[in-house]
Amino acid sequence: MDVNQGRSRGVSFPSYVEYKSAKNEFRNRQRFAYSAYMDNTYREIDEAAECDVRLLISRQKSRKTNQISELLHHNRLCKSSEDISNAFADFYADVYTPTVNAKFDSDFxxxxxxxxxxxxxxxxxxxxxxxxGEIHMYEIETAIRNLKLQKVPGYDKLQNEHVRYSGSKLHTVILRIFNAVIRFGRIPLI
Known part of the structure; x- marks a missing residue:
């Protein structure tokens, strides 16, 4: 635009026509770039949604676990996993075995x-x-509804989100398991 022309407007001024054309071309390219960016973003989201979670988990670095190789229990060195397990079982059996102690609170x-x-x-x-008595479905549903989200799963790799959004069939299974524990007085092995 020529400064000498002042504030020129209209198609009779070539500088104004050139300015409008450049502005229009800029906006068209901006729209095209934005559209290409959004198409790429949507494609990446679709690919991520189709990704198998097991592949992501297998790509994670393996973590070193602290394994106990030997344990001293009652002046006996336990080295095998079976001996170590038995030592822990003996320890907890001793912890829960009542003893008579002078410091023990008899009122308690x-x-x-x-x-x-x-x-x-x-x-x-x-x-x-x-x-x-037995547990009711509303108690199970209340407990599931109150589960905190985005927490680390346990050894079973089951997250609270899985339980929370699973639906009524899993709630029924959980109810049956809990009531079986109450009825038979023991927790099933698996």
């Missing part, structure tokens, strides 16, 4: 004994079920 012991006796009596009157 009486309170716990009474509580256990009342619980056992309640089980006897409720067909062997724990106090409170």
């Amino acid at each position: 012991r009486a309170y716990v004994t009474e509580f256990v006796d009342r619980t056992l009596e309640s089980c006897a009157t409720n067909n062997g079920l724990l106090p409170g």
Whole structure:
């Protein structure tokens, strides 16, 4: 645009026509670049959605685990995995075995004994079920609804999102498992 022409407008001024043409060309190229960018972004999102999660997991670096190679228990050196497991079982059996100790609070012991006796009596009157009876579906659904999201999964690789968005069939299975635990008084191995 020529400065000497002042504020020229209209098709009668060649500089104005050139300015409008350049502006139009710039906007067309900008729209084209934006459209190409968005198409590429959508394509990448589609490819990521189709990606198999197992491939991503297998690409992660393997982590070193701290394995116990030997353990000293009751002045005995345990080296095999079976001996180490037995040592841990013995340790926890010792922890939960009642002992008579001068520092032990006898009032607390009486309170716990009474509580256990009342619980056992309640089980006897409720067909062997724990106090409170069987679990209901609304309790399962409430617990699942309150699961925190974006948390690390356990050894089973099951995340809270899987349980939360699984639907009523899995809720029914969980309900049956929990009620079986209450009914039979033990947790299934698998």
